[in-house]
Amino acid sequence: MEKIHPLITELMAQDKRTTRKTPIEPEINNLSQRQDNAIKEIQNLHSIIITPADKGSTIVSMDKVDYAWEAMRQLEDENYYKSLDGPICPTHMKIEETHQPEAIALPYWHKSTQTQILLPKIHKEPLEWTKPFQIPKGRPIISDCNSEPPLKQTP
Numbered sequence: 001m002e003k004i005h006p007l008i009t010e011l012m013a014q015d016k017r018t019t020r021k022t023p024i025e026p027e028i029n030n031l032s033q034r035q036d037n038a039i040k041e042i043q044n045l046h047s048i049i050i051t052p053a054d055k056g057s058t059i060v061s062m063d064k065v066d067y068a069w070e071a072m073r074q075l076e077d078e079n080y081y082k083s084l085d086g087p088i089c090p091t092h093m094k095i096e097e098t099h100q101p102e103a104i105a106l107p108y109w110h111k112s113t114q115t116q117i118l119l120p121k122i123h124k125e126p127l128e129w130t131k132p133f134q135i136p137k138g139r140p141i142i143s144d145c146n147s148e149p150p151l152k153q154t155p
Contacts, residue, residue, distance in 0.1 A: 054119040054139045062120060066135045071118055073130060074140055115143045 029036065042050070042061070049067045053060050075081050118138025126133045 051117065052119055053123070054121045055123045058122065060120045060122055062135075066131075067118065067138075070120075070130055070135050070138045071116065074118070074138065075116075117141050117143070 031039070042048075047064055049062045049064050051060055051062070051067075052058070118140055120136040120138050121129075122136050124136060126136075129136045
């Protein structure tokens with residue numbers, strides 16, 4: 001590994017000192033009280049989903065039932081997803097019983113499960129939507145933050 005040139009190290013130190021001296025500006029709300037209240041009211045509606053769109057910087061609000069319908073339509077598509085034959089708990093317990101430290105890092109086993117969200121493709125023609133003019137197709141995003149990594153490969 002190469003060493004960092006002393007001039008670069010000094011520039012980094014100067015940047016660090018300058019950053020520490022720079023005051024943090026207080027956040028200024030650019031919304032009126034009425035707008036702020038309207039946003040809070042919308043956020044508290046449990047019948048809608050507010051999510052980013054698939055493209056652009058648009059925010060989409062969708063009926064929660066329609067959003068769930070599109071998610072289930074995708075999850076039931078056997079070209080992309082396969083249902084488990086049964087609960088995974090017995091398999092999980094068997095792995096814990098026969099735990100081999102060199103094969104499975106169990107601390108990762110207890111991490112969270114993956115999560116799926118959909119980004120509605122509102123940029124597509126409404127006639128091409130899953131339900132034309134009602135439910136746009138969604139681009140699935142699978143978040144596996146804090147989920148288990150792949151198992152170690154043993155030689």
